[in-house]
Structures are given as C-alpha cells and as structure tokens.
Amino acid sequence: xxxxxxxxxxxxxxxxxxxxxxxxxxxxxxxxxxxxxxxxxxxxxxxxxxxxxxxxxxxxxxxxxxxxxxxxxxxxxxxxxxxxxxxxxxxxxxxxxxxxx
Amino acid sequence: xxxxxxxxxxxxxxxxxxxxxxxxxxxxxxxxxxxxxxxxxxxxxxxxxxxxxxxxxxxxxxxxxxxxxxxxxxxxxxxxxxxxxxxxxxxxxxxxxxxxxxxxxxxxxxxxxxxxxxxxxxxxxxxxxxxxxxxxxxxxxxxxxxxxxxxxxxxxxxxxxxxxxxxxxxxxxxx
Numbered sequence: 710x711x712x713x714x715x716x717x718x719x720x721x722x723x724x725x726x727x728x729x730x731x732x733x734x735x736x737x738x739x740x741x742x743x744x745x746x747x748x749x750x751x752x753x754x755x756x757x758x759x760x761x762x763x764x765x766x767x768x769x770x771x772x773x774x775x776x777x778x779x780x781x782x783x784x785x786x787x788x789x790x791x792x793x794x795x796x797x798x799x800x801x802x803x804x805x806x807x808x809x810x
Numbered sequence: 811x812x813x814x815x816x817x818x819x820x821x822x823x824x825x826x827x828x829x830x831x832x833x834x835x836x837x838x839x840x841x842x843x844x845x846x847x848x849x850x851x852x853x854x855x856x857x858x859x860x861x862x863x864x865x866x867x868x869x870x871x872x873x874x875x876x877x878x879x880x881x882x883x884x885x886x887x888x889x890x891x892x893x894x895x896x897x898x899x900x901x902x903x904x905x906x907x908x909x910x911x912x913x914x915x916x917x918x919x920x921x922x923x924x925x926x927x928x929x930x931x932x933x934x935x936x937x938x939x940x941x942x943x944x945x946x947x948x949x950x951x952x953x954x955x956x957x958x959x960x961x962x963x964x965x966x967x968x969x970x971x972x973x974x975x976x977x978x979x980x981x982x983x984x985x
Contacts, residue, residue, distance in 0.1 A: 711814070711817045711818055711821050711861050711862065712818065712821045712822075712825075712861075712862075715923050716821075716825070717858075717862070718919070718923035719919075719920050719923055720825045720828070720829070720858075721919070722915075722916050722918075722919030722920045722922075722923065723829055723916050723920070724828065724829065724832055725915065725916065725919065726912040726913060726915050726916025726917075726919070727829070727832045727833055727836055727912060727916075728832070728836075728912075729908075729911055729912040729915050729916075730836060730908050730909050730911070730912030730913075731835075731836035731912075732908075733904075733905075733907070733908030733911055733912070734836075734901045734902060734904075734905040734908035734909065735836065735900065735901065735902075736898060736899060736900065736901060736902050737841060737898070737900075739841060739883060739886060739887055739890070740836075740841055740844055742883070743835070743844065743845070743848060743883060744836060746848075746875075746879065747832055747835070747836070747848070747851070750851070750852070750855055750875070753855070753859075753867075753871075754855060754858060757858075757859055757862050757864045757867060758862060760862070760863075760864065761862040761863050761864070766947050766948065766951050767951060767955075767956075769864050769866070769867050769948060770948065770951045770952060770956050772864070772867055773867065773870065773948070773952075774959060774963055776867075776870060776871070776874055776875070777963040777966065777967060778963075778966065779875075779879065780874060780878070780879060780967065780970070781966050781967055781969070781970030782970075783879045783882055783883065784882075784970045784971065784973070784974040785970050785973045785974055785977065787882060787883065787886045787974070787978075788973065788974035788975075788976075788977035788978040789977055790886060790890075791886065791889065791977070791978040792977045792978060794889070794890055801898060802902075803902070
C-alpha cells in the first residue's frame with residue numbers, strides 16, 4: 710500500500726474545497742466552469758483511492774463515467790458561454806441580471 | 811523496501827504539487843495562466859492514478875482531460891475578450907464567504923474521512939492486484955456488469971454534442 714486511503718481521501722477533500730471556493734469566488738464564467746472540472750477531478754481521486762483500498766475495479770469504472778460526464782459538461786457549458794458572448798459581447802457574470810427581480 | 815519509500819515520497823510530492831497547482835489555478839489573474847496551472851494539476855493527478863494502480867485511468871486523464879477538455883477551454887478563452895477579463899476584478903465582493911464555504915466543506919470531508927476505516931473487501935480478490943487497473947480488466951467490467959451504463963454514457967455524450975452544436979451554432983436572434 711503506497712498511501713493509506715485516508716490520505717487519498719483527504720487530498721480529494723482539499724481539492725474539492727478549492728474547487729468550491731473557485732466556483733463561488735471567481736467572476737469569470739470560464740474559470741467557474743474550470744472550477745467545476747476541478748471538483749469532478751477531486752471526486753475521481755477519491756474513487757480511485759477507494760478502488761485501490763477495496764482492491765476492486767469498479768471504482769475506476771465509475772471514475773471513467775465521471776470523466777465522460779465532465780466532457781459532456783464542458784461541451785454544453787462552453788456552448789452556453791459562446792451563445793452568451795454572441796448575444797451580449799463582453800458580458801461578465803455581474804452583468805447577467807435579466808432574471809433578477 | 812527502498813522502492814516503496816520512493817513511491818511514498820513520490821505520492822506525497824504529487825499530492826502537495828496538485829494542491830498547490832489547484833490553488834494557483836483558482837487564484838491567478840490571467841485566465842491563460844490559470845489554464846496552465848490546471849494542466850499541471852491534471853498531470854500530477856494522472857501521476858497519482860498511476861501510483862494507485864489505475865494505469866488506464868491515468869492515460870485517459872492525460873488524453874481526455876489535458877488533451878481534449880483543456881484545449882477546448884483554451885480555444886473558447888481565445889475567442890473571448892482576454893484583456894477585458896484581465897482588467898476585471900478576479901473575485902466577487904463575497905469572496906471571503908466563498909472561502910469559508912470551501913474551507914468548511916474541505917474540513918467536513920477531512921473529518922468524515924477519519925471514519926473511513928473500512929476494511930478491504932476480502933471476498934473479491936479474484937484478479938491479481940497488478941492487473942486491476944489494466945485495460946483488459948477495465949474492458950471486462952465495462953462490457954460485463956457495466957454494459958448498460960456504458961451505453962448510456964455514449965447517449966449522454968451524443969446529447970451533449972447535439973446540445974453544444976445547437977447552442978453555439980445559432981445565428982444572431984431573428985427579428
């Protein structure tokens with residue numbers, strides 16, 4: 710055993726917390742999406758850690774599905790960013806107040 | 811024994827470097843610098859996967875995350891107004907609240923991992939440990955018990971492709 714499972718899970722927790730901070734604090738839409746990718750990657754770390762700990766392949770298969778969902782999320786999210794930039798050029802997150810009451 | 815120590819030292823280096831890369835990626839002012847730090851993070855996480863015995867996932871991490879998703883983000887970043895983004899404030903006014911939320915979540919998960927003293931499953935060690943992350947073992951799982959989720963994942967990807975084309979390919983709004 711290279712690293713105890715607790716260390717791997719702690720690393721995953723720290724990475725996920727950094728992703729949460731980035732998503733809530735950054736004011737750039739693309740970097741908010743990047744923070745979501747960071748959180749998904751942290752989940753992958755914990756899945757692979759569990760897979761190594763339980764000596765089971767299924768955790769890695771689930772991590773593969775998480776990667777597929779991350780790719781889909783990147784495609785749709787960046788499509789939304791492009792559509793937004795076409796309709797309102799140069800709009801930041803703070804300018805999107807059309808749905809605000 | 812020394813090789814195990816070397817592997818452990820490598821693991822702790824990779825963990826520290828990935829945390830540092832993630833912090834830098836989230837806090838840099840220039841979005842392209844953020845992307846480069848994110849590339850560093852993905853590479854280090856791929857190394858962690860390799861050390862944990864997930865060779866195929868390490869390759870997928872490099873090919874899909876660092877090779878495809880990151881380049882996609884960089885392309886979209888180039889399409890948008892980069893100097894304007896650099897001039898804007900990085901964080902919203904509420905960033906201490908966001909930092910508190912991230913810290914409290916990380917602390918919560920860190921405390922929860924203390925209870926994760928699960929014993930390794932004793933019954934399901936039919937395959938040799940060295941072959942666990944190999945491509946053939948992953949393929950057996952993907953086309954055996956995980957066949958239906960595998961097909962559904964392809965459906966999700968097709969839906970995402972169609973959604974991206976519909977969203978990004980639309981012309982200017984009709985009068």
